[in-house]
Amino acid sequence: MYEESACFDPNTMQEGPSQDGFSQNPSFSMAELSYHQNLPPEAATTMEVEFHQQMGLDMATMESCYNTNNSNNLIDSTHLMQEVVLDSNHVLSYDHSNWDPNLNPNHHHHQDLNHHVEIPNGHHPNLITHNSSIPDLLNLLHLPRCSPSSVLANSSLSFLSQAQKSGNFPPSFLGDFALSEPGSVSNLVYDPLFHLNLPPQPPLFRELFQSLPNGALFGGGGGGGGGVVDEREGSEGGRQFDNGVLEFSREWDMNCMAKEGNGKGPATKHFPTEKQRRVHLNGKFTALRNLVPNPTKTDRASIVGDAIEYIKELLRTVNELKILVEKKRCDRDRSKRHKKEDGTTGDLESVNMIPDPDQSYNGPSLRSSWLQRKSKDTEVDVRIIDDEVTIKLAQRKKINCLLIVSKVLDELQLDIHHVAGGLVGDNYSFLFNSKICEGSSVYASAIANKLIEVVNQQYAAIPPSTSSY
């Protein structure tokens, strides 16, 4: 219904630039108005009344300022507006003191409304007017409109253009608001931090959020901020909205600064419903589970635990590989130096080279790594310290893979030094201790993966029970 109402005529465009200072403000008031749509009717009614009260009070102060603002340049008008805002804050506090404590819930709503009105740049999605109350409000707001009509027209124009640019608000709404209430528009110029200083605000935020379904927040940047706050609301499980609102404000600011409908950056995801948010979060957990190689259980705690272990393992592997690459590079350089040597001096050099600093000096660069891999019937645990590899292998099926495994270890240039194992209950369990041959640069994950692959191949190739024991 607001589409038709008071879409300001571009024809009334006059003194456009001077009103830019006002332009941003009403858009947010519009947002605030739309926000109120979802408030319960009783609250809205009370808000309505009190809003009128405030508007009435404000109008007097606003009008004069507005007139003066019109003639000043942008910066001055901004200052004036801020002063006006401060004045209106005083008015607000006066209003609050008059309220009946019994009206507390509504009181809070109203307070919120007032406070939100004063927040610039759409910091406050909280300010919403109820659907039914809006036309009444607007009618009331229309009443005091008188002298600054030209100003209003101009400001409304710029409001419209701003709204269309940001795409965050229904332009008609803005138009409405601008037309009807210059005072409220100027109220919108607000020191962003101001509301933070007001003690009663956090509960107001909370209550407003409580009453607000997720979809109520206006779309675009507002929705993004709302989405962020929503997440916070869900994740913290409570009404810790102070920080949430702050961050929302910041993001809102960024969104408006960008002047694009760019609210859906990677940091701000907007979910129109709680269910979508939950689904998205579950999807992320599943994605995390698919990344780790040894998924055990599917509950969230296990997923996170497995992810932690996997990250530690990846860090170990990265360190191991770095050491290997470094060692390989040194070896290569050394052998190159060897080749360049003269034949006669070569032997001497090689003798001197034997106490290789890389190999004997194990202090800070002791190569070590450890990882585990599990497949359906096989578990492999590979530990590497310096040049020794310890492999523990456990397989559930009754297939003796000792031969296969020792072949694989030979391929990997691992010299088997110790073997122990046999049949334990249903499992075959083996422990291999081997040394890495000179010049080989195998690393733990390669060993583990190869072993798993080979053993699984064997399972696939050979029928399950070849012989009975």
Add this chain to the structure above:
Amino acid sequence: MSKAAIITDAIAYIEMLQKNVQDLSNQLFEMEATCEEQLETPMDAMDAAEEMKTWGIEPEVKVTQMDGTKLWIKIVFEKKTGGFTKLMEAMSVLGCEFTDTSATTSRGAILITACLMLYEVLEPY
């Protein structure tokens, strides 16, 4: 930080680490491929034989029959790279399978004690 942000960061971090591992292993592989052949250090064969002699270890083979198809075998021989595998291969060719195995390397020699299961009845020879 919100739960979703933590999970998202974890996913990104894991993917980054996996990429690092992949890059490093590729790099290692390339280095290995381009690296010139290094002179192999002399095989341990000579050293192993020397050591065995030093410590007075003699290669030996002992076999005892336990049950009908079970044998207990003890082998001591010179440690060679890939020697264990060769032994395994030989045994499997003969139709034996290691049930319980223990192999120990010390002083250039390797000691293998194992229970063997016979699949085929060997011709006594």
